[in-house]
Amino acid sequence: MATIKFVNEDKEVIAADGANLREKALQNGIDLYTFRGKLMNCGGYGQCGTCIVDVVEGMENLSPRTEVEKRKFKKKPDSYRLACQTLVNGFICVKTKP
Numbered sequence: 001m002a003t004i005k006f007v008n009e010d011k012e013v014i015a016a017d018g019a020n021l022r023e024k025a026l027q028n029g030i031d032l033y034t035f036r037g038k039l040m041n042c043g044g045y046g047q048c049g050t051c052i053v054d055v056v057e058g059m060e061n062l063s064p065r066t067e068v069e070k071r072k073f074k075k076k077p078d079s080y081r082l083a084c085q086t087l088v089n090g091f092i093c094v095k096t097k098p
Contacts, residue, residue, distance in 0.1 A: 002088040006030050007056060007095045015088055020044075021062075022051050022083035025096070032083055032096050044084040051083040054098035061090030 002015045015024045022044050025032050037050030046068040066085045073080050
């Protein structure tokens with residue numbers, strides 16, 4: 001089982017190993033999107049880049065960065081991930097809307 005702690009929201013969510021971070025956040029009422037993202041997000045296909053999270057702890061418990069993420073985050077910190085492209089396999093701690 002995986003545990004996802006959302007720092008800004010002070011909320012912990014239990015998920016099955018391999019769960020998609022975006023789906024678990026939305027299922028549990030966690031708002032991943034800024035105003036712009038709410039208007040024009042791609043629905044989880046990795047195209048828009050608006051579901052960015054900053055992984056504070058547990059980077060080793062995530063799936064590797066996808067090619068989409070590598071392109072979008074060339075000049076961003078290594079801890080930035082797209083929630084829609086991230087699979088969780090253990091405890092992680094994330095900040096939404098970095």
